[in-house]
Amino acid sequence: KNQVEQSPQSLIILEGKNCTLQCNYTVSPFSNLRWYKQDTGRGPVSLTIMTFSENTKSNGRYTATLDADTKQSSLHITASQLSDSASYICVVRGNNFNKFYFGSGTKLNVKP
């Protein structure tokens, strides 16, 4: 069964600190993996997208890694800001026509 699991479910950190969110997937065959940020009550917004051959991709203070062999990805947030408080969702796209598999998200709370 194709699945995407994220950990931790929730996380509280202090402003300025770094954190790492995890995503493990079993989707096969695999096309690409995306991390989305979803502010409360808003639509998800893409942060990074990684294909099978990419190991690391950065977008400002966000750095995503992908290990396609172990089917693991991480999202590292550097020097967190209050505005980083949101849910971060890992989405894996399978090769079967445009099918997306969503993780349940990690809820990040950055406190001053």
Add this chain to the structure above:
Amino acid sequence: DSGVTQTPKHLITATGQRVTLRCSPRSGDLSVYWYQQSLDQGLQFLIQYYNGEERAKGNILERFSAQQFPDLHSELNLSSLELGDSALYFCASSVVGQGEAFFGQGTRLTVV
């Protein structure tokens, strides 16, 4: 702005009623997806359309139906509404062969 437009933004209706949610995808996107997000829950895939045809079905109730029109906009019809149908309903669109799904801002449905 993702380019995906959903209307209405908010909807309050009574149990037993029927509502229609509308989604206009990004220009050129042929695929439209509908998702349901209950309070503090992850995104649940409902249904996908591609160029007017149903492509994939998720956990969509029989009381719910959707369609995609020739101009590629899509509607999600929810009938015999129950209190548990209260949720955010998101529409996303993507281009075939591209990795990213772009999300609208959602319709918040409240059933009272």
